Amino acid sequence: MACIELIKKLSNAFGPSGCEREIAQMIKKEISDIAPDAYIDRMGNLIALMRFGDISASNRARIMISAHMDEVGFMINEVKEGGLLGFDTIGGISESVLAGRRVLIHGKNGFVDGIIASKAIHHKDKNERKKAVAVDKLYIDIGAVDADEARAYVEVGDFASFSSEFYEFGDGYIKGKALDDRIGCASLIEVMRSLYANAPSESIDVFCCFTVREEISLSGAKTAAFALRPDVAIVLESTAVADIAGVDASRRVADTAKGVAVSVMDRSTIYDKELIRLALDVAEAEGVKAQLKRYVSGGNDAGSIHKVCDGVRTLALSVPTRYLHSASCVAHIDDVCSQARLCELIVRNICEV
Amino acid sequence: MQLKDLIFELCAVPSVSGFEKRGTQRLLEILGDKLEFVAVDGVGNHIFRKCCGRQNAPKIMLDAHFDEIGMIVTDITEAGFLRVAPLGGIDAAIMQAADVIIYGKEPIRGVVCSTPPHLREDDELPEITALMIDTGLSKERASEIISIGSPVGFAPVYAELLGQRLVGKSFDDKACAACALFALINAPTSSLAGDVYVLLSCTEETSRLGGVTAGAFSLSPDYAMVIDVNLARVPDTKSFETVVLGKGPSISVSAATDVPLTRATQRLCEKKGIAHQMIAAPSSTGTNATSVNLTREGIPVVDIGLPLAYMHTYNELIDLNDCNTLCALISEFICSGEIAEQMRCLEG
Structure with missing residues (x-):
């Protein structure tokens, strides 16, 4: 096909x-x-x-x-002190499908890879483990060690999208x-x-x-x-x-x-x-x-x-x-x-x- | 081979906890011509070694667990959807619409079902056992490939971010395994302080006592280093129970490990100028170290950690600089005559 x-x-x-x-x-x-x-x-x-x-x-x-x-996608709304990025969603995205995902940011000098992250399960209490992490508790990590490094690649207002493999699977299904x-x-x-x-x-x-x-x-x-x-x-x-x-x-x-x-x-x-x-x-x-x-x-x-x-x-x-x-x-x-x-x-x- | 390539290749080997032997063939393809393969034992430990060639040399064991968190198929339901149970601590927050691989007769792709908003009754996440995996297959077709008990892992996709930070799945603990193997591959035989065994132990994520106890018992080393990942500091975590990415491997001081060997390793790093971070883990390290320590008559063990953020997700994050430093630390450790001597005196 x-x-x-x-x-x-x-x-x-x-x-x-x-x-x-x-x-x-x-x-x-x-x-x-x-x-x-x-x-x-x-x-x-x-x-x-x-x-x-x-x-x-x-x-x-x-x-x-x-x-x-x-x-649907994301917009960077904050470059945090430690180099992590705050973001908000563009279009209706459920909080439950965000944590852990790879994203691509269209930065000022080209695309930058990142991941949507929050603290590990080991640091979550019983209640936290039952809930999706709210967007304002999530952030995007691009590997920058501080805000200055992050700002060299990304600025507030930059757009981002999910980044995920496209593949065919099962009997005739596609995923992307x-x-x-x-x-x-x-x-x-x-x-x-x-x-x-x-x-x-x-x-x-x-x-x-x-x-x-x-x-x-x-x-x-x-x-x-x-x-x-x-x-x-x-x-x-x-x-x-x-x-x-x-x-x-x-x-x-x-x-x-x-x-x-x-x-x-x-x-x-x-x-x-x-x-x-x-x-x-x-x-x-x-x-x-x-x-x-x-x-x-x-x-x-x-x-x-x-x-x-x-x-x-x-x-x-x-x-x-x-x-x-x-x-x-x-x-x-x-x-x-x-x-x-x-x-x-x-x-x-x-x-x- | 570059360290980064070895990390990516090793971490992509399928080795869901309890199913480590599925990775044997691939493991040997990667390492077979680089190190002597000793055995894969009954429980699923893989053992590699390099001997120093001297008589009565001490036996040094480097342990890094080779299993990864995953799931196990518990039911094949209508339209080929799978029910699963967790193998290890899986965070429900990352599971909705996650990409997985089901290791049946052949590996096949799947996606974890995500309930659309119009059908959600509350904002609680389903427990892992309530999740379904979409195989895109009918029940009949799925049953030809998958059976109850087939392991399920996350899909391996690796990338390098800024500042040589690496992301992908199962760095816990195969990135550490890669560092131990890399250090040993590159250590000249003549420089080794003893015969060095790398124990790629199994089932750490599910039954800590299983794999490493058997491995350490049969190898019976004179002293050992357990290398596992350590939680990196991110927002909303406490500084005293986390380590900092990029500042080098951690050395845990713990009553549950051998304090003299720990301090000797610390002094070695100080002397050789190897970046490291000390962390207090009073009564437990949360790693294989305690089990190794309590094997046989007791095995002196030091617990080393590689800083890792977002543990137990399919996008764990590590710093390649930390990995390089960890390799340097391991090299010094296995080549240290001073530590070998100190451990020998202990026996006497």
């Missing part, structure tokens, strides 16, 4: 919210053969327009497909730090390739948007949607699921390896019913594995896109992802393929709605 290599490359790259430039350049290069006119807008979104059918037609449908480039939402980015690239290779005959403009700052406020998608005024938007995401042992089916949200998840409602959006119907019908007709997201949780770029201007009919197609917003997100590669395939098919059938 060629797409695993692409996901690996994208997931390993550095791109916490506000620092998506490296990802944007990587994707721009990746799609340069099929979208040479792709551009980066003033917010940092990478946008590629693909036009199909009769270019002069007046009633051309405008479709926006978005996948966000940013990942930024599957949310580089798998969506990889899917969108796949969609672009498929549409390019086999152009739809309908008169449609497809705006492929690789957005910024989803993890903090769904920002990039908001301004991009305003600029592009789409009729319809499809959000390619990864969604947190708990299809793990001991969790009831009703609370799992969705299951990995059972297809792309179609959202009905989450904490920021009620999705367009006709688009949901189209997605499920097309999936069934074409044999693409799909499932409904079964729990009202999470949110994504749809939350801002559907409210832009006079409203945008919006659909979200998500890859069920375990341990989201940790250094070890886990997803099934077949679900990524289903996501890309279903998105492509919806574009081809969009004139039905």
